[in-house]
Amino acid sequence: MADRESAEPATDEPTTMSNPEPTTTAETDSDESTGESAAAAAADRPAIAATDLSHAFGDVRVLDGVSLSVAPGEIVALVGPNGSGKSTLLRFLARVRAPDEGTVTIGASDGRARVGYLPQQPGFRAGFSATDTLEFYAQFVDDHVDVADVLERVGLADAADRRVDALSGGMTRLLGLGRALVGDPAVVVLDEPASGLDPGMVERLFDIVSDLADAGVAVVLSSHNLGPVERTADRVVVLDGGRFVADGDPRAVVESVGAADLQTAFGDLVATEEVTGR
Numbered sequence: 118m119a120d121r122e123s124a125e126p127a128t129d130e131p132t133t134m135s136n137p138e139p140t141t142t143a144e145t146d147s148d149e150s151t152g153e154s155a156a157a158a159a160a161d162r163p164a165i166a167a168t169d170l171s172h173a174f175g176d177v178r179v180l181d182g183v184s185l186s187v188a189p190g191e192i193v194a195l196v197g198p199n200g201s202g203k204s205t206l207l208r209f210l211a212r213v214r215a216p217d218e219g220t221v222t223i224g225a226s227d228g229r230a231r232v233g234y235l236p237q238q239p240g241f242r243a244g245f246s247a248t249d250t251l252e253f254y255a256q257f258v259d260d261h262v263d264v265a266d267v268l269e270r271v272g273l274a275d276a277a278d279r280r281v282d283a284l285s286g287g288m289t290r291l292l293g294l295g296r297a298l299v300g301d302p303a304v305v306v307l308d309e310p311a312s313g314l315d316p317g318m319v320e321r322l323f324d325i326v327s328d329l330a331d332a333g334v335a336v337v338l339s340s341h342n343l344g345p346v347e348r349t350a351d352r353v354v355v356l357d358g359g360r361f362v363a364d365g366d367p368r369a370v371v372e373s374v375g376a377a378d379l380q381t382a383f384g385d386l387v388a389t390e391e392v393t394g395r
C-alpha cells in the first residue's frame with residue numbers, strides 16, 4: 118500500500134471500537150463473590166445491552182424507550198418498515214452515535230469489548246485495493262489480522278487486488294462486512310448486510326453470520342430478507358412506531374399472529390404499509 122495515512126475511509130462511521138466504558142455489570146455482579154459465582158455471572162452477562170433508548174430527530178420521534186439485550190452467540194434480527202428506525206438503533210448499538218436517552222453497555226465475558234459495525238452504505242477511499250483497505254483497518258487492532266483470511270471468509274478472495282472503486286455494490290457491502298470482522302469483535306452490528314447481494318451471496322452471508330454466532334459472537338442485524346432471517350435468527354425483533362411490537366423466536370413470532378411465515382407475520386404486525394413519515 119502506497120500511503121496508509123491517505124487511505125483513511127471516506128465514511129465517518131467506524132467499524133470496530135473499544136468499549137470506552139467499564140463493564141459495570143461485571144463489577145457489580147462479582148462484588149464479594151467467589152471465583153465460581155463470578156464466572157457464572159460472567160457467563161450470564163449479555164454481550165451487548167441497550168436500555169430504555171429514546172431518540173427524536175427534530176419532531177420525529179424514532180425510538181420510544183426500547184431495550185435490547187443480546188447474548189454471546191445469539192443472532193438477533195431487527196426488522197421493520199422503511200423509516201422505522203432500524204439504522205438509527207443499530208448506530209446506537211455500534212456506538213457511532215448516542216441516543217437522546219438510554220444506555221448501551223458492551224461487555225463480553227471474555228473481555229473482548231469490541232463492536233464490529235457494517236453501516237448501511239459502507240464507504241471506502243477510492244484508489245486502494247480491497248487488501249490495502251483491510252490492512253489499513255488492521256492497524257487499529259492489537260492482534261495480528263490475517264487480511265487474506267478475512268477476504269476469503271466474506272467471499273472476496275478473488276477480488277483481493279481489485280480497487281475498491283471497481284467493486285460492485287454487493288462486493289462493496291461484503292468488503293464492509295470484512296471490515297466489521299477485523300479484530301475479532303465480540304459483537305457485530307450489521308445494517309442490511311444482505312442488501313444488493315445475489316441469492317447465492319445472501320445464503321453465504323447468512324452462513325457467515327451463523328458461523329460467527331457459533332464462534333460466540335453476538336450478532337445484531339437488520340434485514341428485509343425475511344426468508345433467511347426466519348431460518349437463521351435466534352430472535353426476531355419487529356420495530357414499528359418507535360417500539361418493539363414483537364420480540365422472540367422466529368417461529369413464536371410467526372405463530373403469535375397465526376401466520377404461515379415471517380413475511381406474512383410482518384404484514385400483520387406492522388401498522389405502516391408505506392415509508393414511515395413520523
Ligand SMILES: Nc1ncnc2c1ncn2[C@@H]1O[C@H](COP(=O)(O)OP(=O)(O)OP(=O)(O)O)[C@@H](O)[C@H]1O
Binds near residue numbers: 179200201393394
Ligand atoms: N440524521 C437524521 N436526521 C433527521 N432524520 C433522520 C436522520 N436519520 C434518520 N432520520 C429519520 O429517522 C427515521 C428512521 O430512519 P432510519 O434510517 O433509522 O430507518 P430504517 O428503519 O433504517 O429505514 P430503512 O429500512 O429504509 O433503511 C426516518 O424517518 C428518517 O427520515
